[in-house]
Amino acid sequence: MFTTFGNRGTMHLGLCLRVLILVALTVPIRAAQPAQETFTLTVPNGPTSTLSGSSVSLLCQVSPLFNVEPLEVRWYHSSNIHSPALLYKDHKIQETPVVPRYRGRVSLTGGMERGNVSLTLERVTLEDRGEYVCQVSSEQWYEKASVFLTVNVTGREPVLSVAEARGGGGGQVNVTCSSEGWSPQPKLTWRNKDGAEIRNEQEVLNTSDPQGLVSVSSWLLYACSYSDWLACTVSLSEEAKREGRILPHIYTAPTAVPGVYKEALIVTLILSLVIICALCSVILCKRRGSMWSSSQKSRNRSDQAELGQRPADQTELGKGPAETEHLIKGAENTVQTPTEQSAAGNDVHLEGAENTVQTPTEQRAAGEELNLNDWHHVKIFKVNILLDEKNAHPAIRINKGKRAHYVKEKDTEKPSRTHLHVFSEERFSSGQHYWEVKVKDGTTEKLSWYVGVARENVDKRPAVPLTPQNGFWILSYDKEQGFHVNTDPQPPITVAKLTIVGVFLDCDRHTLSFYNVDTKSLLYTFTDVKTSNYFPLLSPGRCDKIPIKIN
Known part of the structure; x- marks a missing residue:
C-alpha cells in the first residue's frame, strides 16, 4: 500500500509540473500577440544628442508590450511630413516614398516582437538635426510621439588678439576671443592663470552661417600684463571644448617697455626711413656706375673699331640694346656685400650695408611676428622636399623623388606596417619650412590621401593609430x-x-599649419607640435592609383 501510494503521488506531482510549464510557456505567447485595443508610445523626455558623423538611436517603445510586426511604423522629420525617413509596412521596410538622403542610413533595431520601434540613424550630419515623429498604426488605432535630435559639432580653436583700449587710460587692453564652426550654440568662458572664471565687463556675440554653424566671439577689458596670461575656452561639454591663451599686452619692439610703446614706434619708423634712404642711395649709385661702365665700354669698342682691333669682350659686344637695358635694371635689385664689392674692384662707401637685407629667419629672430592666417607671409619659407623611396610602404612607387603612386600589393607580400605613407629625405629640427603637395590633377577626384609631419623614430606597428600622441600630425581626406x-x-x-x-612647419614655435593654396586661406593649425626632429610625410591613399606630388 505504501508503494502504491508513492507511485500515485509521483504521478500527481509530475502532472502538476507539466501544467505549470504549459502555463509558463503560454503567458509570453499571449503577451506577444497584437493588441486588440488602444496603446501608447513612450519616448525620451529630453533631446537626444550625438556627434556629427556618428550613429544614433531615436528611442520609441509601444506600451503595453506586444508584437508590432503586423502594424505600420512610420518615422518622419517634422519639416517633411509627407515623405518619411523610414516606412515599415506589410512586414518589411519600404523603399519608397522615403526621402532619398535617408536611404541606406536608417533601420529599426529595437526588436519589434517586443514592441520596440526605435530608429537607428547612421553617419549623422548637421542636416539631420531637428524633430522626428514616431507613428505606429493598426486597423483600430494609431499613436505618435516626437523625439528631438541635436547634432554636436566641435568648432575650431579660439583665435585671441589684443588691441589698445579706447581712451588708452588705466593701463588696460581690449582682449578679443573668437571661434567658428559650432553646433549647437557653445559656451564661452574667460579664465585667468589661476583658473578663476572672469565674469565682469565682458560681451559675447553669437552668429550663425547658412549651414547653421554658430560662430562665437567675446571681448573684455583687462589689465595689461607681460606674465599673467588669459585663457578663453569655448565648449559644448567637458569632452567637446577648445581653449586658447594669450598674454594681455600689446607687442612692441624688443627694447620697449610698458608705457612707452608709442615713443618706441616713432623711433622704429625713423630708423626704418633712414635705412630705406641709405638703400636707395646705394641702388642709385650702383645704377649710375653701371650706366657709366656701359658708356665707357661702348666708347672703348668704338676706339678699337677705328684702329681695326678685335674687341676685348666678345660676349658684351654680342648683347643688344634690350639685354643692356636688362643688365641696367638688374643692377637695381643687386645688393652686394662689401666682400663681393671689393672682389669686383668696387669701392665700399656704406659701412654695414651687408646687414640691411635680412632673410625670413633673421626677420623672425629680430622680433617680427608671423601671421599664420596670411598665406603670403608663410610661403616665403618654401623649401625643396624629396621623398625617400627606401622608407616608403611597399605599395607606394616614387617617381623622381616627387610623385607618389599607389601600386597594388602582391598577395605574397606581407608589409611591415599597414599605414600607407612615405617619409621625406629631409628632416627639420629648427627654423621655418613651407612646402606644397598637389592632391588633385585635372577633374579626377581622389578617394583618399593625407599629408603632414611625423617625429623621428615613430612606432610603425599596425596597431598604433596615427595620432598626435603617437607622433603624427596630419590633414586627411576621405x-x-x-x-x-x-x-x-x-x-x-x-x-x-x-x-x-x-604645409607650414614652425619648429621654433611648435606649430604646423595647412593652407588651401587655391584660395590662399588657412585650413587648420596644430599648436603643440613638440619633438626634436620632424619628417614630412604623405600618403597617396589606399587602392587609389591617382598620384599626388610634391610641388
Missing part, C-alpha cells in the same frame, strides 16, 4: 568623411575646392 585632422574630437573642415595643400 571621399566618405571629407576633410579632417587627426585630433579627438575631429573638427569639421569645410573646403569647396582644393588642388594644392600648403
Whole structure:
C-alpha cells in the first residue's frame, strides 16, 4: 500500500509540473500577440544628442508590450511630413516614398516582437538635426510621439588678439576671443592663470552661417600684463571644448617697455626711413656706375673699331640694346656685400650695408611676428622636399623623388606596417619650412590621401593609430568623411575646392599649419607640435592609383 501510494503521488506531482510549464510557456505567447485595443508610445523626455558623423538611436517603445510586426511604423522629420525617413509596412521596410538622403542610413533595431520601434540613424550630419515623429498604426488605432535630435559639432580653436583700449587710460587692453564652426550654440568662458572664471565687463556675440554653424566671439577689458596670461575656452561639454591663451599686452619692439610703446614706434619708423634712404642711395649709385661702365665700354669698342682691333669682350659686344637695358635694371635689385664689392674692384662707401637685407629667419629672430592666417607671409619659407623611396610602404612607387603612386600589393607580400605613407629625405629640427603637395590633377577626384609631419623614430606597428600622441600630425581626406585632422574630437573642415595643400612647419614655435593654396586661406593649425626632429610625410591613399606630388 505504501508503494502504491508513492507511485500515485509521483504521478500527481509530475502532472502538476507539466501544467505549470504549459502555463509558463503560454503567458509570453499571449503577451506577444497584437493588441486588440488602444496603446501608447513612450519616448525620451529630453533631446537626444550625438556627434556629427556618428550613429544614433531615436528611442520609441509601444506600451503595453506586444508584437508590432503586423502594424505600420512610420518615422518622419517634422519639416517633411509627407515623405518619411523610414516606412515599415506589410512586414518589411519600404523603399519608397522615403526621402532619398535617408536611404541606406536608417533601420529599426529595437526588436519589434517586443514592441520596440526605435530608429537607428547612421553617419549623422548637421542636416539631420531637428524633430522626428514616431507613428505606429493598426486597423483600430494609431499613436505618435516626437523625439528631438541635436547634432554636436566641435568648432575650431579660439583665435585671441589684443588691441589698445579706447581712451588708452588705466593701463588696460581690449582682449578679443573668437571661434567658428559650432553646433549647437557653445559656451564661452574667460579664465585667468589661476583658473578663476572672469565674469565682469565682458560681451559675447553669437552668429550663425547658412549651414547653421554658430560662430562665437567675446571681448573684455583687462589689465595689461607681460606674465599673467588669459585663457578663453569655448565648449559644448567637458569632452567637446577648445581653449586658447594669450598674454594681455600689446607687442612692441624688443627694447620697449610698458608705457612707452608709442615713443618706441616713432623711433622704429625713423630708423626704418633712414635705412630705406641709405638703400636707395646705394641702388642709385650702383645704377649710375653701371650706366657709366656701359658708356665707357661702348666708347672703348668704338676706339678699337677705328684702329681695326678685335674687341676685348666678345660676349658684351654680342648683347643688344634690350639685354643692356636688362643688365641696367638688374643692377637695381643687386645688393652686394662689401666682400663681393671689393672682389669686383668696387669701392665700399656704406659701412654695414651687408646687414640691411635680412632673410625670413633673421626677420623672425629680430622680433617680427608671423601671421599664420596670411598665406603670403608663410610661403616665403618654401623649401625643396624629396621623398625617400627606401622608407616608403611597399605599395607606394616614387617617381623622381616627387610623385607618389599607389601600386597594388602582391598577395605574397606581407608589409611591415599597414599605414600607407612615405617619409621625406629631409628632416627639420629648427627654423621655418613651407612646402606644397598637389592632391588633385585635372577633374579626377581622389578617394583618399593625407599629408603632414611625423617625429623621428615613430612606432610603425599596425596597431598604433596615427595620432598626435603617437607622433603624427596630419590633414586627411576621405571621399566618405571629407576633410579632417587627426585630433579627438575631429573638427569639421569645410573646403569647396582644393588642388594644392600648403604645409607650414614652425619648429621654433611648435606649430604646423595647412593652407588651401587655391584660395590662399588657412585650413587648420596644430599648436603643440613638440619633438626634436620632424619628417614630412604623405600618403597617396589606399587602392587609389591617382598620384599626388610634391610641388
